[in-house]
Structures are given as structure tokens and as C-alpha cells.
Amino acid sequence: MNIHEYQAKELLRGYGMPVPAGAVAHSPDEAREIAKNLGGDVVVVKAQIHAGGRGAGHFIGEPACGGVRLVRSPDDARIAAHEMLGRTLVTKQTGPQGREVQKLYVEAGCAIDRELYFSILIDRGLRRIVIVTSQAGGMNIEDVAAETPEQIHTASIDPTLGLVDYQSRELATQLGLHGRQIGEFSKLVRAAYTAFTELDASLIEINPLVVTKDGGLLALDAKMSFDESALFRHRQLSELRDENEEDPREREASRYGLSYVGLDGTIGCMVNGAGLAMATMDIINTEGESPANFLDVGGGASREKVTAAFNILLSDPKVEGVLVNIFGGIMRCDLIAEAVISACRDVGLKVPLVVRLAGTRVEEGMALINQSGLDAIVATDLGDAASKIVAAVRARRAS
Ligand code: GDP
Ligand code: MN
Numbered sequence: 001m002n003i004h005e006y007q008a009k010e011l012l013r014g015y016g017m018p019v020p021a022g023a024v025a026h027s028p029d030e031a032r033e034i035a036k037n038l039g040g041d042v043v044v045v046k047a048q049i050h051a052g053g054r055g056a057g058h059f060i061g062e063p064a065c066g067g068v069r070l071v072r073s074p075d076d077a078r079i080a081a082h083e084m085l086g087r088t089l090v091t092k093q094t095g096p097q098g099r100e101v102q103k104l105y106v107e108a109g110c111a112i113d114r115e116l117y118f119s120i121l122i123d124r125g126l127r128r129i130v131i132v133t134s135q136a137g138g139m140n141i142e143d144v145a146a147e148t149p150e151q152i153h154t155a156s157i158d159p160t161l162g163l164v165d166y167q168s169r170e171l172a173t174q175l176g177l178h179g180r181q182i183g184e185f186s187k188l189v190r191a192a193y194t195a196f197t198e199l200d201a202s203l204i205e206i207n208p209l210v211v212t213k214d215g216g217l218l219a220l221d222a223k224m225s226f227d228e229s230a231l232f233r234h235r236q237l238s239e240l241r242d243e244n245e246e247d248p249r250e251r252e253a254s255r256y257g258l259s260y261v262g263l264d265g266t267i268g269c270m271v272n273g274a275g276l277a278m279a280t281m282d283i284i285n286t287e288g289e290s291p292a293n294f295l296d297v298g299g300g301a302s303r304e305k306v307t308a309a310f311n312i313l314l315s316d317p318k319v320e321g322v323l324v325n326i327f328g329g330i331m332r333c334d335l336i337a338e339a340v341i342s343a344c345r346d347v348g349l350k351v352p353l354v355v356r357l358a359g360t361r362v363e364e365g366m367a368l369i370n371q372s373g374l375d376a377i378v379a380t381d382l383g384d385a386a387s388k389i390v391a392a393v394r395a396r397r398a399s
Contacts, residue, residue, distance in 0.1 A: 001226045003240045004048045006105040008222035011199070016191040017206075018184075019219045022107025024048070031081035034106040035074040042109025045069045045080040047089050049099040050245040052207075052223065053140070057091030059084070060098055067091065067101070070109060077106060092140070102244060110218055115208035116175055117141055118188075118219075120196045129157040129196065131189065133171050137208035163193045177211070184217050199237065200230035249293070249312050256308040258295065265290030266320040267389055268313035270306075270340075272297050272331045280325050283382055287390040292319045299330035303339045310343035314351075321352040321393040325385055326359070333357040333365030341372045352377065352392035356385040 003011075009019045021038060025031040025045075035043040047054050047067035054067030067089045069080040081104055090098035115137035123130040136144045136151045145152055153174040155167040168186035177185050192204050203225040210220050231238050243251055253260030259274065267284050271277040274296045281291040293316070297309050313322055326336045336357065344353070356379040357365045369376050377392060379385035 001228050001231065001237070001241060002050045002245065003224050003226070003237075004050065004103070004105075004242065005046065005222055006048055006103075007240045008204075008224040009105075009219065011224065012191065012195055012204070012219065012222055015195040017188060017195070017219050017222075018217055019222070020044075020107045020110060022105055025081060025104045025106050026085075026102070028078045028081040028085065031104055031106050032074045032078035035071070035077035038106070038108045040108050041072060043071050043074075043077050044107050044109050045071060045077055045084065046105045046107070047084055047101040048103040048105055049089055049091075049094070049101060050242070051089075051091050051093035051099060052221075053091035053093050054089065057089050057094070060088040060090060062087070081106075099245070110210065110220070111213035112208075112210045112220075113213050113215075114176075114211040115220075116211065117144070117207050118192070118209040119203065119205040119207070120192055120201070121203045121205075123156065126156050128159065129193075131155045131157070131163075131167070131171065131193075133175055135175055137210070139207075141205075141207065157193070163190065177217075179215075181211070181215065181217060188217060188219075199224075199234060200227045201225065202227050249316060252312055253295075253309070256305050258297065258305065258309050258312075260309070260312065261294040262316075263291055263293050264318070265292045266318055266393060268292045268295075268316060268319040268322040269325065270295055270297060270309055270313060270322065271325045272299065272301070272327060272336075276325065276327055280323065280382065280386070283386040284323070284390070287386045289390045289393060292316055297326075297331070297336075301331065303335055303342075306336060306339035307343045307346070310340060311347055314343065314347040314349065319351060320396065321354070321389045322349075323385055323389045324353070324355045324357075325382060326357050328357065328359030328362065328365075331359070332361045333359060334361045334368060335365075337365035337368040337372075340376075341368065341374055344374055349375065352389065352396060354379050354385050354389040354392065356380070356382065 006024045013019050023034045057067045059065050071077045071080050084101050088098040089101050117134040117137040119132045132154050134152045168189040172182040172185040205223040206219045208220050210218050247262040249262045269291050271280045277296045284291050354377045377388050379388050
């Protein structure tokens, strides 16, 4: 689960991370009020969406205007807010459709000397928490890693020792920090590390972490992601969820308790069992197309649940074909067949459908499909199913 910048800053501030003063605004008047209370020469008005690259992004229909605006008066903060709220911001991370801006963060500006990069995440290869820093802050860290890997410094945390201060001091030196900055940086790393472990975070990214003109350190941006499997331990974090930022397909699926993950491919998959679902996605890739989703309808899914799942697949405009792959052990094939037939009638199936059923009540299920008049292609095994759906999708594309 991701949260907004303003939420991440509030959490991290509580752990002792130095962040600028600021508050969230839902209207232009609120933005002016906050700017007035902040005082100072410069105020920054920032679009709150779950995507980075806002500064270099642009609003649809307004190519000159990005998602991070520096203004010099409360009235200008009001104008900037008016220009941003309710509009769609496109960044490298949103894709061309962009994201609607519904909230702004208005914070005190600062005079920047240098922009650094700082993050904490889990390195699955090392099976450790790692800290990543760079003097090339404010930029896309993947680009820095690809083009100038020598500019990236890491420290991995030994789980039996935890964060050790010399690691922070070494990173501080690599970042070109000196004097009191080294102690300040160590405190900041400790704050971030404590937040990371206590809150079961999977990522804390401060980009940029700035050295201000007066030599202090300040987190100008903050991104946090959390391990959803650990959310039950942190009720207060669940409240930070913003459904507006979630994939509408996933939102609908979670309403029915379905294990669904939206992807960018063209073949909708309905499978039972996570392992079989993964295998189905792999084999679609092997055949040269890509899956539109991961979906495990589970063992004891009701007809209602399966119908909902099928509706979600068919409502996705990117879906050019659907592959149903059910190995019925607990799940009954006839129930799946009925749900598929009724969902296809409801939605009006316009794309090729391949059905592969095996296991409990398979004959009854196949008979239902055959008698339904549905234009379904029947497959005998997983390989057969994947090649048939790929062939059907390609034939439709070519016609
Ligand atoms: P992102 O583009 O979504 O990553 O948004 P950021 O919060 O990182 O802001 C983008 C850039 O705006 C930063 O890298 C800074 O260069 C600039 N910026 C943000 N806040 C301030 C500020 O208070 N003063 C100045 N001068 N620049 C700022
Ligand atoms: Mn940033």
C-alpha cells in the first residue's frame, strides 16, 4: 500500500525526520490560508498523487505547468491551487492517462544548496534491509543506477545487529557531508530506520533530501509503501489508504474478496489457485502475448464471486481475449461454467474466449458450455489453452 507525500511526511516527522512545515489543502482558499500561516518568502504547492516525477510532469491541456509550484505570496498559492485542483497530472510514472489531483500539500519553501537521494528498502537478493544514498538527488534513481552506478552508495543492515552508527557515518562521508551534518544525518537515518521497521514499511524514499543554504538537512519529498500483509498490526495505517489512487479493477475485486492484480497485457485470465494462475501467466508470455491480470478465484468461490470476477475481466478495455483455466478440485467445473455463461450474457462477450476445465464435474461443465450457444473455444490442457487464446486474439487483430 502506498500513501501520499503529506502523510509520509507527517509519519516521519513523528519519528524525528526533519521536514518543512506544511499542511494539506483541498481548495484554493485553503491553500492561501495555509501559505499565509506559513509566512516566509517562498511557499511550495505540491500535487498529491501516488506517483513521482510531479515536478517534471504536466497537466493535460496545460503543458507549461508542473505538479510542484514555487510561489511568493498567499494569493499566488491560491492561483496555483486553482490551476491544479481537479485537473489531470501526467508524469513519467502515471502513464499518459495521468491522475486527477484532488489534494495539495502546501509547505514552506527552502533555499537548496544540494539535492541528495536517500531510501530504505528490502533487498530480496540479500534478504536484508538496505539503505541507498546518492549525491545525484532529485533525479530518477533508476537512471542514476543505469548511467552512473558509481554515484550510488549502499549499506545493508545485519538483522542481528540492526542499524549501526558507523554505517550512517560512512554514508554521510560518501555524500560529502561534514561537521555537524554528519551527526544530523545519522539521526535522520536512525529515524527513517525506526519508522521502517516499526511500521512494517517496504520502502521509504526521500528524493530529494536537501542540504539547505544554511547547512541543515531537510526531507523535501517523501514516499512510503507498506507491506499489506502486515497492515493488521497497524490500524492507523489502514486509514491512510486512498481508494482514488487504486486501480478501479482492483477496488472492485477487493469488494468481492477476489485475489486480483491488474496488469497491462491483453489476455484476461480467470484461474483457480495462485500457482496455476502464475503458471497460466507465464505460458501466455511464452506464447508471445501478456496477461491483463492475475486472478485466483480460489477453491470455494460462489457463483456470485465468479460472475463478479468475469465481469471485471470483460470490463477492462485492454482485454482482447479471455482464458479460463480451472482445475476443479474443490471448485466445481459446472459452477464455473454457469458463472462464465451468465457473465458473458450479462456483459455481451465481444472477444475470443478459451475455456479449459479439468477435475470435479468437468463433463457437466463442458456440456453446459457446449449447450449455451456461447462462442467459446474449448481446450484440453494449459499449453493448448494458451496457444489457442493467443491465436484467436491475433486472428481478431489481423481481421
Ligand atoms: P517529484 O517531482 O514528484 O519527485 O516531487 P519533489 O517533491 O521531489 O519536487 C521536485 C523538485 O522540486 C525537487 O527536486 C526540488 O528541486 C523542487 N523543490 C521542491 N520543494 C522545493 C523548495 O522548497 N524550494 C526549492 N527551491 N525547490 C523545491
Ligand atoms: Mn521527488
